[in-house]
Amino acid sequence: MERLAHLDETDRQAIHALHARIETHPTYSMLVKDGARVTHCTLLLDGFACSQKDTGDGGRQILSLHLPGDFLDLNHVLLDRSDHAVQTLTPATIARIAVQDLRMLAEARPRVGQALWRDTLIDAAIAREWVVNVGRRGATARIAHLLCEFATRREIAGFGPPERFDLPMTQEQIGDATGLTSVHVNRKLHDLQDIGVIARDRRDLHIRDWPRLIRIGDFDAAYLHASA
């Protein structure tokens, strides 16, 4: 949260005073169910997760990825019903904090409140960029954009350089995130590999030509609002 707003000592104390329940969950647990009434917000402490929504005919769309340190569902501070699901992509440990506590905190400590609000605004900006990605880009660009976003968000969150990392997603999940089928994802991933832009070994992804991947993915990190 330090990245979202300048907090003073009182702010920090107020945050540390929050009561949180720590939980651990295996891969593919539903942390939040779509349509559920929610009384707690969830903070991802370790592992990866994604927001998703199902269509009437059995399709699934992944809406965003969550890294350690992300709030998964801050929207529940003011909306009492969930409009999408959140699922773990890996084993994860989370902290559940009562909505009411967060709301009171936001009121008592405006700086903290603004940090939380700002976080939800960045989530919204990411969602808008995903509309563009899925609506107006070809398959290769969509996948490249997803890789760029994940790599830079990782870096921003302090997990090291964007050139090499474990991508915690199956090709099927990449497809659900980009509006493609797993078969097509596989082929386009190979294309990116064949032209030397990326290299892969299992989940381990190596971006060999970062500027080119950015160009292919039509990526501009501005929407992540990373600068304080």
Next chain:
Amino acid sequence: MERLAHLDETDRQAIHALHARIETHPTYSMLVKDGARVTHCTLLLDGFACSQKDTGDGGRQILSLHLPGDFLDLNHVLLDRSDHAVQTLTPATIARIAVQDLRMLAEARPRVGQALWRDTLIDAAIAREWVVNVGRRGATARIAHLLCEFATRREIAGFGPPERFDLPMTQEQIGDATGLTSVHVNRKLHDLQDIGVIARDRRDLHIRDWPRLIRIGDFDAAYLHASA
């Protein structure tokens, strides 16, 4: 804003005390430019507008529609750079309010602050639903969903029943909103007409079989969070 939170008399007075500059703009004016530094937020008083973003190869994606009474860019309260553009779809009159005034108001009157935050959360929910629409639904369903959303938002905003209204968009714009070409939009609109679900005369749209349109568009209004 009364729909977003319960406000008391002091809240109302504080809102009325805001200084706003009223402007009128013709069709297709850029109210907010993508990437611009922003010092004012915009409230749409009359007319229609849309948020949009351009891709590197000249494509355009419409991200959301704005009705009279909507804030167009509340994200600027806490993010100083715009990550998308806002353009009028019809002649429009707007009110510009200084970001700083809104920020101070939100701090002084928590109820108002929560109303504003809640508004941005609903915008985010709409953006997420658009990701699903554009990512995982076929052409006809995308268009049907767009019509359903516009019709219900109109109704929620108090513009009368959802069965008949003027759609303030060209088929090209419907395409930009759904990730389709105007040609394909035209064909699918005709399909909907041929099966008797809608009738059209110029921009005047008549939904003749609302339950069926909802089914075709896989529409569930829950994401609009309309109930107080």
Next chain:
DNA sequence: CGTAGGTTTGACTGATCTCAAGTTTGGTGG
């Protein structure tokens, strides 16, 4: 080892795009 989940490949299908030409509509100036 055996199995399930994930990846890879091929052949075929189909939805949507592209290009291109008409047609209608609404506004504007004479």
Next chain:
DNA sequence: CCACCAAACTTGAGATCAGTCAAACCTACG
């Protein structure tokens, strides 16, 4: 009031991208 023009809508034919179906192949894990 009419003629004209630009924008929007419509239609057709052909091309392309991505989906479907189906099988084979890995590979981690029990």
